[in-house]
Amino acid sequence: MSAVTEKEPVVKKANRLQVTKLNNKMVNQYWEDLFHAKEQGKLVCWTEGIQINPILQAADIAWCHGEAAAALMAARKESAVPQAHMETLGYDRELCSYARTHIGCGILNQSSTVEAQTLLDVDGRTLGSKIPPPDMIISAYPFCSTGQQWDNEVYRTYGKKVPIFNMSLSWTWGNKPSAKYMSGPEYRENVAFLKKQLQDCIRFIEGITGKPYDWDRLTEIMTYTKKAAELRLEAMQLCKARPSPASFFEWTNSIAPVNFLPGGPEIVDYFAQKKAEIEARIAQGVGSVPVEKYRLWWDGIMNWNKIGWLSDKFAGYDACMVAGRYTHMGFWQEPQVIDVRDPLDGMAQNYLTCPISISAPQVIEKIIEHCEFYEIDGLILHAARTCRAFSYPQFMIADAVGKRLGLPVAMFEGDMVDETFYKDEIVNSRVEAMLEAIDASRARMR
Amino acid sequence: MNAILERLAGVAQNPYEYVKAWKQEHGGRAVGTLPMHCPAEVIHAAGVLPVVLQELADPITSGGGAFFPFFCGYTRSLVDQATEGKLDFLDAISFTDHCVQLLSAADVMRIARPQIRIHFHQLIAALDEACSLENSVGILHSMATDLEETLGVTITEDDLRASIRLFNENRQLIRSIYDMRRSGSIRLRATQMQHIVKSSMIMDKQEHNALLRELLPQLQQAGKPPRDALPMYASGHLCHAPRPEILDLIEDCGIAIIDDDLYHGYRYVSTDVDESIGDPILGIATAYLNKNDNAPCPTRLAPHTDWNIWLRDKVTECGAKGLIVLLAKYCEPHYFHYPRIKATFESNNIPHLLIETEHEGIAMENLRTKVESFAEITKRRQ
Ligand code: SF4
Ligand code: SF4
Numbered sequence: 030m031s032a033v034t035e036k037e038p039v040v041k042k043a044n045r046l047q048v049t050k051l052n053n054k055m056v057n058q059y060w061e062d063l064f065h066a067k068e069q070g071k072l073v074c075w076t077e078g079i080q081i082n083p084i085l086q087a088a089d090i091a092w093c094h095g096e097a098a099a100a101l102m103a104a105r106k107e108s109a110v111p112q113a114h115m116e117t118l119g120y121d122r123e124l125c126s127y128a129r130t131h132i133g134c135g136i137l138n139q140s141s142t143v144e145a146q147t148l149l150d151v152d153g154r155t156l157g158s159k160i161p162p163p164d165m166i167i168s169a170y171p172f173c174s175t176g177q178q179w180d181n182e183v184y185r186t187y188g189k190k191v192p193i194f195n196m197s198l199s200w201t202w203g204n205k206p207s208a209k210y211m212s213g214p215e216y217r218e219n220v221a222f223l224k225k226q227l228q229d230c231i232r233f234i235e236g237i238t239g240k241p242y243d244w245d246r247l248t249e250i251m252t253y254t255k256k257a258a259e260l261r262l263e264a265m266q267l268c269k270a271r272p273s274p275a276s277f278f279e280w281t282n283s284i285a286p287v288n289f290l291p292g293g294p295e296i297v298d299y300f301a302q303k304k305a306e307i308e309a310r311i312a313q314g315v316g317s318v319p320v321e322k323y324r325l326w327w328d329g330i331m332n333w334n335k336i337g338w339l340s341d342k343f344a345g346y347d348a349c350m351v352a353g354r355y356t357h358m359g360f361w362q363e364p365q366v367i368d369v370r371d372p373l374d375g376m377a378q379n380y381l382t383c384p385i386s387i388s389a390p391q392v393i394e395k396i397i398e399h400c401e402f403y404e405i406d407g408l409i410l411h412a413a414r415t416c417r418a419f420s421y422p423q424f425m426i427a428d429a430v431g432k433r434l435g436l437p438v439a440m441f442e443g444d445m446v447d448e449t450f451y452k453d454e455i456v457n458s459r460v461e462a463m464l465e466a467i468d469a470s471r472a473r474m475r
Numbered sequence: 476m477n478a479i480l481e482r483l484a485g486v487a488q489n490p491y492e493y494v495k496a497w498k499q500e501h502g503g504r505a506v507g508t509l510p511m512h513c514p515a516e517v518i519h520a521a522g523v524l525p526v527v528l529q530e531l532a533d534p535i536t537s538g539g540g541a542f543f544p545f546f547c548g549y550t551r552s553l554v555d556q557a558t559e560g561k562l563d564f565l566d567a568i569s570f571t572d573h574c575v576q577l578l579s580a581a582d583v584m585r586i587a588r589p590q591i592r593i594h595f596h597q598l599i600a601a602l603d604e605a606c607s608l609e610n611s612v613g614i615l616h617s618m619a620t621d622l623e624e625t626l627g628v629t630i631t632e633d634d635l636r637a638s639i640r641l642f643n644e645n646r647q648l649i650r651s652i653y654d655m656r657r658s659g660s661i662r663l664r665a666t667q668m669q670h671i672v673k674s675s676m677i678m679d680k681q682e683h684n685a686l687l688r689e690l691l692p693q694l695q696q697a698g699k700p701p702r703d704a705l706p707m708y709a710s711g712h713l714c715h716a717p718r719p720e721i722l723d724l725i726e727d728c729g730i731a732i733i734d735d736d737l738y739h740g741y742r743y744v745s746t747d748v749d750e751s752i753g754d755p756i757l758g759i760a761t762a763y764l765n766k767n768d769n770a771p772c773p774t775r776l777a778p779h780t781d782w783n784i785w786l787r788d789k790v791t792e793c794g795a796k797g798l799i800v801l802l803a804k805y806c807e808p809h810y811f812h813y814p815r816i817k818a819t820f821e822s823n824n825i826p827h828l829l830i831e832t833e834h835e836g837i838a839m840e841n842l843r844t845k846v847e848s849f850a851e852i853t854k855r856r857q
Contacts, residue, residue, distance in 0.1 A: 118814050118818075119813060119814035119817050119818075120810065120811075120814055121810040121813075123545065123804075123805055123807070123810065124807055124810045124811065125807070168601075168776075172573075172575065172578070173575045174573055174574050174575045174578075174600065174774065174807075175807050177600060177601070177776055178773070178774075178776075178808055179811075181776050181778075181811070182811055185815070189778060193778065195603075195776050196601075197597075197599045197600060197601050197604070197610070199597050200573060200578065200595070200597055202594070202595035202597075204594045204595065204596070204621055222606075222610065225606070226606065229604075229605065229606065389582045389583070389586055390586065412543060414545055417543075417545070417546060417575055417576055417579060418575050418579070420543060421542070421543070421546070421575075421576075421579035421580075421582070421583065422579075422582065422583070423543075424540065424541050424542065424543075424583070425541070425583060425586050425587075
């Protein structure tokens with residue numbers, strides 16, 4: 030087979046969607062606004078995990094989403110400095126790399142150490158130091174206790190002087206058979222508890238701003254958010270087409286509008302344009318990769334240092350990464366349950382059904398549904414070394430999908446924003462072995 | 476005295492053998508729990524034997540194909556025990572902690588071994604929030620109801636009160652051993668102390684209490700040992716016991732561990748349930764939320780508590796000359812807190828040594844050199 034070779038794997042340029050440029054523009058604008066938020070008299074909240082930004086936006090508070098900040102640093106090849114700074118302070122590199130990068134930014138933004146000075150942006154300020162320090166911290170992490178501990182570290186890094194609101198998201202384990210995906214008493218209890226905490230969180234915000242909360246504004250923001258999320262899902266589903274007009278990598282490039290960008294007409298317009306571009310590609314028979322011989326599923330969190338590079342690498346294998354757990358099972362993935370006039374229940378439901386907030390038996394069922402829908406030929410399992418929340422069920426996923434759908438898998442280690450855990454040679458050999466397995470099984474079917 | 480200590484050591488060394496024998500002898504049932512905050516009183520009140528599942532020293536075999544090697548040794552061992560069928564003697568597992576690695580392991584275990592019923596009731600990790608008490612009470616009620624349904628029993632308030640009394644007595648007995656050890660009136664090696672606590676996690680509390688009641692006067696009669704070793708405080712090692720050979724190695728280097736906040740140590744017995752609180756579930760929930768003041772836990776969120784400061788004060792109070800931090804590799808909650816502990820001990824000029832342990836074991840000769848030089852430096856600083 031063409032893709033498997035003793036030599037260096039061929040790298041082909043994936044067909045990037047034009048609309049991605051608009052995403053990048055919105056993202057840059059968001060960061061610029063955040064860097065200058067204090068000058069504009071805005072309060073700043075640091076948060077990670079679930080998308081509580083609409084709640085903050087309605088109170089006219091600026092927000093720094095920790096994972097987004099870490100991904101930004103990685104994309105600009107600047108995550109190594111805060112990470113090294115954390116290691117010097119004694120934080121082990123086995124800790125969540127998002128947390129290490131973000132807390133490192135917090136330390137950098139308070140310090141004028143030599144390390145801080147090495148992270149100079151064009152205008153002479155460190156990127157870490159440009160993120161304004163928090164006026165409040167809201168901790169709201171699904172499933173992963175590391176997320177809560179990360180917020181706790183941020184809180185302590187700022188000398189316990191910044192008010193923090195700790196939300197606790199309950200995991201629907203399924204003690205009774207009645208606990209199903211998005212239904213059953215156990216699930217409803219957990220939604221109700223989170224909804225109550227969101228209400229308490231809004232009171233916490235009111236206490237800080239000294240103003241009554243603007244519920245109408247939240248409705249308006251959630252109207253845009255819901256519409257954007259619906260368009261995104263519709264556009265994703267169009268990628269069932271052969272060849273697939275957009276890849277998982279294009280969806281990772283579109284996380285920001287449904288994760289941390291402000292809710293407004295821009296994000297709706299963005300996904301409308303993206304959908305239109307995808308429809309045009311389908312009409313013209315244009316695929317995301319020059320030749321689509323294999324359709325793959327990406328399981329695991331994204332490797333942000335490698336996103337463009339991996340996209341071309343798989344294009345070189347004539348493989349389209351059609352969909353993935355990170356993109357297709359998260360980020361307002363269930364918009365239909367959001368009642369924009371009374372949005373907290375629906376928001377809580379979305380938070381509690383993100384891909385790390387549902388237990389492995391449900392994750393497996395969902396992945397199987399997606400693999401069948403997108404007619405997937407094989408699974409790439411990216412075991413993010415420092416995101417155990419994402420990686421832990423992967424042996425079970427491999428086993429179940431292998432048994433039920435007969436799909437081969439390639440598993441390799443990497444990370445979200447710590448490059449040092451990624452080994453290219455291992456990726457090459459595992460992916461090539463998997464593609465060979467697909468070829469062998471196709472040959473048997475002939 | 477030695478006979479009792481040997482009996483406790485035997486249980487600590489072969490925990491599941493004890494449980495299997497107990498089940499046979501009593502025709503009873505056993506429910507496993509996972510560390511570190513699951514209130515076993517609730518399980519005991521259901522008329523079954525609660526057992527804190529332990530890390531086994533056995534090498535990871537089939538579990539290695541079900542769980543990644545970059546998880547803590549405890550969770551990897553748990554998964555391996557499940558895939559190897561070593562937990563099949565349990566009638567159920569019930570747990571309440573949501574460390575991401577623990578919860579991950581439990582999720583893998585239930586798929587790998589569907590015959591083991593595993594139930595989870597998430598106790599809130601944020602201890603200081605307005606909803607923390609109400610939520611804890613609610614969770615404990617649902618845990619009790621779930622146990623009733625799973626085991627086909629009824630748990631009355633009186634059952635809960637009786638269990639609380641029994642568990643409080645056990646904690647008090649162990650704490651009194653700690654008091655004597657701290658004051659220097661008795662000398663127990665760290666492994667012996669571990670055996671006492673670890674066996675309490677496994678044994679029928681009634682039996683354990685009876686043994687401790689017998690042991691206590693014997694310990695006192697044995698008299699005050701000469702205190703020639705360097706007194707030291709041991710901290711950390713969450714969820715699973717540090718290997719006895721590591722503790723022995725430390726103490727063989729002229730050190731005496733006189734106090735600790737280990738889970739297989741003081742942490743496990745730090746807090747009683749207030750029996751004067753009329754509603755026993757409310758009593759257990761209150762104890763759960765207060766426990767952090769008596770032994771700060773890095774898996775809990777309690778803004779008013781600082782483990783590093785608490786540790787500095789404890790080390791000073793007990794007269795230890797330094798701190799040995801035992802950290803299980805990949806334990807993220809501990810990794811998050813260690814830099815502050817390090818900074819606090821450095822700025823207070825109190826010697827401290829970090830020992831990172833691994834399920835597969837660590838190079839003992841290197842460790843010996845490290846501990847010896849730490850002891851030397853500490854002695855010179857005195
Ligand atoms: S380990 Fe993963 S899920 Fe947990 S806080 Fe880090 S990135 Fe989030
Ligand atoms: S607290 Fe540490 S030792 Fe316990 S399960 Fe979590 S990672 Fe493992």
